[in-house]
Amino acid sequence: MMPQMKGSQRHMDTAAMPRLTLGGKDLSAPSAGCVTAPLVSFVLINFNYAEFVGAAIESIKHQDYRHIECLVIDNASTDSSVSVIESHIKDDKRFSFIQFSENLGQLGATNKVIDCINGSFVVFVDADDLLLPSFCSTHVQVHLALAESVAFTSSNLVEINKTGDVLTGKSSCIKTDTPEFVKGLRPAAITPRLSTIDVETYNLLNGRCATIASTCLGWHWTYGTSNMYRASIIKLIRINDQFPIPKRFADNYLIPLAHAMAKSALIDLTLSAYRIHGNNIWVQRESVNSLKNYGPDYDAKQIADFHMNQEIVLSRSVELNWLSRNLWNLINRMADIQNSDEQKPYYSSTPIIDLFAKYASQMQQALSPSEYYSGIAMRFGLWNGLKIILSDYKSCSIFKSLSFVLVYFIKIRSHIRC
Amino acid sequence: MSFQSIDNISIIPINSQSEPEAATADIPILRLGGKDLSELSAGGVKVPLVSFVLVNFNYADFIGETIESIKRQDYTHFECLIVDNGSTDHSVSVVQSHIGEDKRFSLVQLNENLGQLGAIVWAIDHIKGSFVVFVDSDDLLFPSFCSTHIQAHLALPESVAFTSSNVIEINKVGDVLTGKYERIKTETPNFIKGLRPSSIVPRLSTIDDDTFELMSQNSAVIPKSEWGWCWSPGTSNMFRVSIVKLLNISKEFAIPNRSADSYFMNMAHVLAQSAVIDMSQSAYRVHGQNYFAHRESINSLRKYGADYARQEKLNNLQTMEIILARSIEFNWLAGNLWNTIEYMTKIYNRNEMSEYYRSAPVINLFVKYAERLSQSMPNHEFYAGVSIRFGLSKGLKIISASDDKHKSLNCLNYISIYFKKTCLSIFKKRPPQKQKK
Numbered sequence: 119m120m121p122q123m124k125g126s127q128r129h130m131d132t133a134a135m136p137r138l139t140l141g142g143k144d145l146s147a148p149s150a151g152c153v154t155a156p157l158v159s160f161v162l163i164n165f166n167y168a169e170f171v172g173a174a175i176e177s178i179k180h181q182d183y184r185h186i187e188c189l190v191i192d193n194a195s196t197d198s199s200v201s202v203i204e205s206h207i208k209d210d211k212r213f214s215f216i217q218f219s220e221n222l223g224q225l226g227a228t229n230k231v232i233d234c235i236n237g238s239f240v241v242f243v244d245a246d247d248l249l250l251p252s253f254c255s256t257h258v259q260v261h262l263a264l265a266e267s268v269a270f271t272s273s274n275l276v277e278i279n280k281t282g283d284v285l286t287g288k289s290s291c292i293k294t295d296t297p298e299f300v301k302g303l304r305p306a307a308i309t310p311r312l313s314t315i316d317v318e319t320y321n322l323l324n325g326r327c328a329t330i331a332s333t334c335l336g337w338h339w340t341y342g343t344s345n346m347y348r349a350s351i352i353k354l355i356r357i358n359d360q361f362p363i364p365k366r367f368a369d370n371y372l373i374p375l376a377h378a379m380a381k382s383a384l385i386d387l388t389l390s391a392y393r394i395h396g397n398n399i400w401v402q403r404e405s406v407n408s409l410k411n412y413g414p415d416y417d418a419k420q421i422a423d424f425h426m427n428q429e430i431v432l433s434r435s436v437e438l439n440w441l442s443r444n445l446w447n448l449i450n451r452m453a454d455i456q457n458s459d460e461q462k463p464y465y466s467s468t469p470i471i472d473l474f475a476k477y478a479s480q481m482q483q484a485l486s487p488s489e490y491y492s493g494i495a496m497r498f499g500l501w502n503g504l505k506i507i508l509s510d511y512k513s514c515s516i517f518k519s520l521s522f523v524l525v526y527f528i529k530i531r532s533h534i535r536c
Numbered sequence: 537m538s539f540q541s542i543d544n545i546s547i548i549p550i551n552s553q554s555e556p557e558a559a560t561a562d563i564p565i566l567r568l569g570g571k572d573l574s575e576l577s578a579g580g581v582k583v584p585l586v587s588f589v590l591v592n593f594n595y596a597d598f599i600g601e602t603i604e605s606i607k608r609q610d611y612t613h614f615e616c617l618i619v620d621n622g623s624t625d626h627s628v629s630v631v632q633s634h635i636g637e638d639k640r641f642s643l644v645q646l647n648e649n650l651g652q653l654g655a656i657v658w659a660i661d662h663i664k665g666s667f668v669v670f671v672d673s674d675d676l677l678f679p680s681f682c683s684t685h686i687q688a689h690l691a692l693p694e695s696v697a698f699t700s701s702n703v704i705e706i707n708k709v710g711d712v713l714t715g716k717y718e719r720i721k722t723e724t725p726n727f728i729k730g731l732r733p734s735s736i737v738p739r740l741s742t743i744d745d746d747t748f749e750l751m752s753q754n755s756a757v758i759p760k761s762e763w764g765w766c767w768s769p770g771t772s773n774m775f776r777v778s779i780v781k782l783l784n785i786s787k788e789f790a791i792p793n794r795s796a797d798s799y800f801m802n803m804a805h806v807l808a809q810s811a812v813i814d815m816s817q818s819a820y821r822v823h824g825q826n827y828f829a830h831r832e833s834i835n836s837l838r839k840y841g842a843d844y845a846r847q848e849k850l851n852n853l854q855t856m857e858i859i860l861a862r863s864i865e866f867n868w869l870a871g872n873l874w875n876t877i878e879y880m881t882k883i884y885n886r887n888e889m890s891e892y893y894r895s896a897p898v899i900n901l902f903v904k905y906a907e908r909l910s911q912s913m914p915n916h917e918f919y920a921g922v923s924i925r926f927g928l929s930k931g932l933k934i935i936s937a938s939d940d941k942h943k944s945l946n947c948l949n950y951i952s953i954y955f956k957k958t959c960l961s962i963f964k965k966r967p968p969q970k971q972k973k
Contacts, residue, residue: 177580250577251576276573276581279584283582283584284581284584285584285666285778287689287738288732288737290695326736386736388736388738405695406696407696408694408808408809408870409779409869410868414868
């Protein structure tokens with residue numbers, strides 16, 4: 119199936135381009151080296167949200183950061199979405215429209231269009247959400263000013279209902295005051311500054327941003343629309359075309375993997391509106407901190423999603439371990455374990471043992487023997503560990519199992535000593 | 537204004553009601569960082585519609601003033617549904633004359649009295665707002681009531697099920713008796729005090745900077761772990777409609793004959809937390825015929841009678857049935873079902889509590905819903921929870937009712953857990969031995 123491209127190639131409206139300054143001097147002026155503000159790609163994936171998609175497109179058009187492109191994708195809607203989309207794009211050259219003839223699910227559609235993105239940063243916009251005009255400026259400014267560059271930034275939001283009534287002033291996910299997080303931005307004097315972010319806003323941002331280390335477990339981000347990724351990271355974790363992608367959400371794949379690979383940052387400022395309209399797949403009501411706002415079917419779906427994530431990570435062990443230097447951290451993250459109590463049931467379940475056995479040879483290539491054996495020993499114990507080690511039965515199995523048993527008992531001894 | 541009597545409460549909707557029309561000119565504005573949020577979002581983000589539900593039973597003397605006090609709200613974007621709960625006085629004509637031509641108001645007349653909670657249960661299915669206030673028809677709201685509550689909901693450090701503001705107590709003719717309600721407090725150590733910074737929250741145009749600062753100093757989120765009543769009564773609370781709809785009592789249950797606040801506020805708090813605003817935003821009238829209060833609140837004196845307490849015990853049982861019947865859902869949503877159960881017994885001392893779990897109606901209730909309880913949580917939590925509360929023999933009765941197939945196995949399991957627990961508690965009770973230096 120080939121996506122049909124409508125609309126013309128990307129177009130730059132040079133007059134309205136956001137300017138970057140460094141130490142007060144315009145970076146885009148020829149004398150300063152012709153550095154331009156980055157192009158940001160919006161990917162708007164719509165499925166049967168004719169009622170809301172128009173407002174989403176308009177909110178992208180109204181960004182005060184003008185250097186954008188927007189790929190609008192219709193994921194085989196059966197309502198009047200297509201005509202709504204066309205009427206809202208009109209002849210804005212920054213927008214292009216792709217129509218799929220078959221619904222690929224959100225993740226499938228995301229994966230398919232990653233190669234069509236020209237921008238250096240990308241936002242996947244849900245068709246029922248809204249962006250505030252400073253969304254793009256703020257995210258780009260934070261990406262350029264954080265002490266450590268991260269895979270993506272996640273901002274706060276207001277929750278609204280079907281007709282736009284405000285329900286909450288914030289999401290319950292974003293908590294910048296957590297002690298492990300690193301707060302703040304680099305000093306304004308030494309970072310590239312966007313002309314659309316004034317000093318006051320920069321100072322406010324400085325107090326409301328936090329970087330999360332890649333080893334932090336748990337969910338700390340808002341969903342979908344409110345995240346801006348580096349396009350390079352998204353392209354790196356793009357799923358191989360041979361891999362069958364079930365119909366599922368993009369967030370549960372992109373966010374945990376991007377974070378585990380290359381960290382993330384939070385912006386505790388409201389930059390978008392998240393709509394709760396009664397037909398959301400997960401969410402049944404606005405978020406109140408101590409009450410879940412999704413139903414019990416969530417668990418099974420979540421487990422299936424993260425099982426697939428784990429398979430993708432294991433199948434790319436060699437590459438991902440080289441890049442991130444810490445394959446076991448990626449594996450921990452994909453296990454979606456919040457505390458040590460959950461570790462045992464996860465690693466003793468048959469599908470997980472089978473999965474590790476299937477990719478044992480890749481893991482062995484990726485890791486040094488001591489990392490490999492001790493990682494397996496800590497998670498799977500003696501018996502299931504041996505099963506995984508020996509599943510790659512081609513070469514010297516006795517030697518391998520002996521060394522595994524040795525590592526296992528050394529681990530136990532050191533554990534007892536502790 | 538529309539007017540309609542209905543015969544069968546559960547069937548006839550009030551569809552002759554016109555859409556609530558607020559004078560668009562004075563609708564308050566929400567600002568984010570000083571900019572109009574509605575303009576920023578090209579009209580996509582708006583101030584929420586607030587629903588007032590005013591249930592009236594024979595308060596013709598007071599309801600006119602109550603309606604006027606709602607009309608005078610500086611937050612004009614509201615609808616008000618007045619439910620006449622089978623009054624036998626001239627309430628209806630008073631209501632009609634006070635509503636006048638205001639399109640935001642509508643009136644429904646029930647031909648029999650459903651009780652306050654019954655009328656509210658019915659009304660909840662007919663409101664359109666995102667936030668709701670259940671107004672008692674003998675109380676008065678101050679003009680900033682609605683603005684203050686909405687601002688708190690949008691600015692609290694954690695989103696909560698409802699906000700409760702302070703009151704002043706007045707008598708029949710309006711004389712002020714007290715300046716506050718005795719239960720409201722914000723200085724308790726585990727409360728989360730304050731609002732989020734003004735620069736990052738949606739700000740209402742009807743709340744100026746000074747007022748926001750004052751609110752910030754006098755507001756607190758009450759954590760779930762806080763037990764006991766720490767709010768003002770009825771009128772002074774604004775709920776999230778989504779939570780009220782979640783907790784609304786479906787037709788399969790008997791509606792407890794109790795006040796709406798004692799059902800909704802306790803349930804909403806134990807599942808989704810609440811917050812207090814220690815600023816007086818309404819007047820609570822003590823006029824001699826109140827259902828609950830006999831006199832104004834004085835911190836160290838009970839103001840309700842013994843018959844009220846007896847009735848409450850019965851009502852608590854009906855509420856408990858609702859919790860047990862929905863145990864799977866509630867444990868999924870909020871976790872820690874045993875805490876919810878314990879909280880809704882509304883018993884705060886250990887001896888009364890053990891008496892409670894030994895009474896036959898309570899045991900029967902748990903036996904009836906044993907299966908659902910056991911499905912709602914892992915086995916070890918279920919067994920441990922039952923063993924602490926019901927002891928060995930009563931506990932076994934509940935356990936054996938929970939699963940017909942594995943009765944004997946479950947009972948054995950239970951017994952072993954019970955003895956483990958008792959051994960542990962004996963062990964713990966032993967005073968710690970002093971270490972020799």
